[in-house]
Amino acid sequence: MELGALGMFVPAQTLGTVLCCICGVQMDPNPANMCVRCLCSRVDITEGLPRHATVVHCPECRRYLKHPGTWVRADLESKELLAFCLQRLESLTRLVRFVHAEFVWTEPHSKRLRLKLRVQREALHGAILEQSHLVEFTVHDRLCPKCSRAQANPDQWSAAVKLRQHVAHRRTFFFLEQLILLHRADTDALRRAEADRGLDFFFGSLSHAVKFVKFISSVVPVRSCSDKQLVSHDPKSNIYNYKHTFSVEICPICREDLICLPPKAAQALGNLGPLVICTKISDSVALLDPFTLRSAFLDASRYWRAPFRALLSSRQLVEYIVLDVEVESSEVTVGGSRYSLAYAQVARVSDFGKNDTIFTVRTHLGRLLNPGDYALGYDLYGANCNDLEIDRYKGLILPDAVLIKKSYEEKRRSGSGKPRPWKLKRLDMDVDNTSTSRADEEKKDTEHEEFLRDLEENPELRFNISLYRNEDYQPSEMASTACGDDVPSGPLEELFADLDLIDQEEENDNAGSMME
Template identity: 75%
Template structure:
């Protein structure tokens, strides 16, 4: 037998002894209680003492829940924020059990009920560990929070207002800021948003929310701000003062594509840049480019407001040119994330065709984009009447006939006019000022169309923005290529599918839940 064991032909099998349950007599592995799991659960309830019902105070206006005593927490249905909030409310009652898992049970949104299923563990008799499921029903009680209650009583009962202004002739900066605000949810705490003359007013129910919003604007564009406050009421017994705070925020009047004549002091500070420069980008700083040498410089808000200046010509004064010939001068370089190439170009104004033979030879930074026969937008310094004190300070300044700014696709857009776009943008819930009538609506529509074109032509502008699929768009059979050049558009991989649930899908979801 020992020889067989040594050869490994037989193996000793170790068996575990079993015991009978002291209640029902079922054979089972031994445990400290000598009871099977079924009998143990029938006699021991580890969820004893845990609540089965709880209540939540909910503000339907701002979708916030009350965390006693006075804190309001914003959370959507079946979100991780709401799950964390519910577990924190149960923490003092569940300290004797261990929560293994927690999940929501689907309920009708209008039922004012939130069902939460917990999986808990607890020590039972003689050290045995039991695991059990426990269902808790939360009842929502609607009650307006302090700020929403104040606003419902009187919409003018705001605590702080941010008056955002920019003294320019268009709204392209505000349209860009609107998308950044929507992307980051910076205006989530606003009570009301109202359009004003050359700007927008944001009303808040708390001063700290307005300060946070001003900080966001300051990190997005160069601004200067000022804080004023007005005493509303005063309680001498409790020494309590109530103020209304006004934040006056002025955005730098320099916009992208503006032509600037730098003051001599600023030009010397930037290493004798320019003096004629183009603004190619505006973020928390201004990026300036010399189109004749490709030298660049950055100006932050402190530097600009220390020596402020205005634009010599703005994008509203761009003139369309046709490119007759292009001769490259240098290789391609990158400035501020954008690529440029120096070149000499022979151009003529489109408006001169059939009237005169004026042809100009200009130096441009768009050599990598321009080809003979294409169109470009630029500033006509040959026929412009310029009255600027900064230009007069340069006695020997020789102004060029034209400065090209960007390639033009107007001819191709006219062929696509009325076909719409495959993408769209969201907008803020803003009160529009209709006092200007028809002219104001047309101006607003033109500014919005120019902003959409800028997004198509410049991928850098689309960074940090949310573009959505347009479900109403129907693509045409005609291609968007005319003359061998493709019309700029937004790639499909940059678009976000907007969530939309129709009645049929809601019925399917309801049947699946049943």
Template identity: 70%
Template sequence: MDLAASGMFLPPQTVGTILCCICGVTMSPNSANMCVTCLRSRVDITEGLPRHAALFYCPECQCYLQPPRTWIRADLESKELLTFCLRRLKPLTRNVRIINAEFVWTEPHSKRIKLRLRIQKEVLNGAILEQSHIVEFTQHDNLCESCTRYQANPDQWVAAVQLRQHVSHRRTFFFLEQLILRHGAASRAINIKEADRGVDFFFGNRSHAVKFVDFISNSIPAQSRSDKQLVSHDPKSSTYNYKYTFSVEICPICREDLICLPPKVAKSFGNLGPLVLCMKVSNSIALLDPLTLRIAYLDANKYWASPFKAFLSSRQLVEFIVLDVDLESSEIVVGGLKYALAYVQVARLSDFGKNDNIFSVRTHLGHLLCPGDYALGYDLYGANINDIEMDKYKGLDIPHVILLKKSYEQMRKKKRGKARSWKLKSLNMEVDGTIKARPDEEKRTAEYEEFLWDLEENPEMRFNISLYRDKDYQPSEMASTVDGDDLPSVPLDELIAELDISDDENDNTNSME
């Protein structure tokens, strides 16, 4: 029977209370019959827990020593450092339960790390008491073995990784440098040197070099081989000291290259091409037939089984002006990118207004191009074709022009020399003294500028790269009217703010606390 429905009065339920056996304060009953204040005054669950601990820190490689000989890299106030500190306290906190842990802000140069722990412990007659506890770690500077050897002799390395790519530009190394920084792959390197057509990385341990080679092989198509040289031998203890060298050759096929596939490779992909464009290079090479929108992925094993070179590289691109566009198909997604087939009429920008050379070509850029736009492509009509793979195809119909991408060069001329709102970090590389002549600085600067423009144009290329906000950037009031709305740029939500701890910020933090 429902008493509320029958109209009967129901008294409100009250929680029973008792008096504390020590101070007589009204309280909710517990197994100890004492209030929290009296319980804490008589029982200290932090008794016996450490309040101070020591950490050995290598200031060169920013690593912490985990006894007996393991060094762990961790940044200040990071999750890795918090986990490392808690593991150091685990043998001393077995009788209590840690429910929360956080850093207490300290000066970065104070050599002190403070942790605020929230712990629980069962006390009198099963009562659970919760209390806060602060542990202070003192950093003691101590160079690790690798940094000690490097400080004694910078040339005293154990393993070296030599990255090489036999092409006429360094765009691949610009991209690879950002991948290495993003994932911290070269954090164990004791020295980095810029060499001819590549970069050399030196490590104090062979395992670090092997891990780095694996990272490179998983990031881009490359093949590697290793060698070792005996440095010393102790016959009494039967110990050998070797120097290891890893030679890594990067695939010479780069993004935006025009390739003529060998007949064997083209057959393996169902008679693809044979003239294809390299649209993307990761752990595999994405090859697109611009005339049929067929795409194929070539991994490192297949490439090195039958290697080939690019027919034309991005340095041989020619700028065209679009005169007319006739869409052939609607926009479709191929390999995660949007394309649309169309017939377009183009003319060389250098010939525009001088002669009547107009080319009608089929392209995959029908969704982007409009009459009056500019496009970059390969001029096969005026090129000197001399390729071994091309000669293997009899009766091949070679198009006059193969367009690659929409061009923003005319818009960029108005923006030349202007600062960007973002910036990239770079590796601390030294120039190898064995190089006879350093590459032309103007050429290097131009290639790096092209790499920055590619990052602005291609959002997919920015996916694995960390772009940082430039705090010195001051936008111009006339930027929107001068630069135009069609010029690609990096959205602000993709930029990362650099960690900058200054005295003013520290004072503000202290005042807020």
């Protein structure tokens, strides 16, 4: 009983039940007067829908033919491939309504794509029936025009872009590789190859190469020049065929480098420095004075007008142990990162057991360092700095050490060999194994491991990079305990799934659910 609007009790309305006209089971009334089981046994809403279709796939570049002249890139069981398959079934939308779609796993070499759909359609007397429908796509391999030309003659390229950076490591190229993958800037490249201190990209047309050079100049400070070579000439029609080559040089200043600014550059930046560190590389160079927390940005055009090199690079970092820290100022946000000035007493780890040399230095890492921590910095006390820019500053007193970042090497040594829950994708490149020695391969692996550690320690560096879940990773309680909780790692919420992009739902029987 319920209380009505006039204060009177009104009996609650109950929905009556009826008997199924086929089996006699009690059920809620519906336009067909049949229960779900009987309705599904007599009505098939998927009748007349296609169960087979074909798609054209290029095995070299892994693209699919959308319509003549247009190829789209999609990985196996990805969201892009699911959308492409649904577009192939666009004619079904006039007959049924799609509720859910997912892939049914098949062997990668089977050349079959099985798509499971949940569709809705009007049945008898206006009743809406939902049922599953399986569509199988047959994959036909065919080379796209670009790959066909490349297979016919691998050297048939019209333009080449040669990226170079004259430094002793490849950290910049590891970062640049992830940016290229993120923005798919190399989709038009016929071939990619590793070279000494750089990468080579080959394109089928001049416009694709120019587009790639513009992308590189938007993410790192570069200078470029171009040249062309005559391949053939038709004097009757006055047609010239050229091969174009772009030489792109990346700024030799890298993140965490210690720089002594030339007097003119320091004056142009508001008397910054002269000792500064590079905190970030984008289309400009971000510089920070670690003793005053003053910062400035040096764009590519201003740098290449009067180029200079780093005083010390990250290959020369020395490990220190922090004995005491006295914070001098509050936290200040500079370029998106937080710093605070402090005086720190440090000692070189290599001096333990040999001498009692202790340095008191001023650092910008006051918010990160605590007594007992380890830090990486440049040892100016024992370094032999033969730099012409330092000689131009008369009376310049160099500090004993310049701390760059907090170090987790000691904690990582106890948990060495611990797998990561994430991984990075790599570019498919041609490598000349005959000219590379075993020492070069080990150096490259070591530098890539250092790049992965930089990604773990620096969230700002991970901002423009896609991390993917490592399916082979199995978390171990012993490994996590041994490594410690203070060692940074990539957050799980920043990871992207590599293939499993669709949540699995429970398998339903062929009987659908009926709705009015």
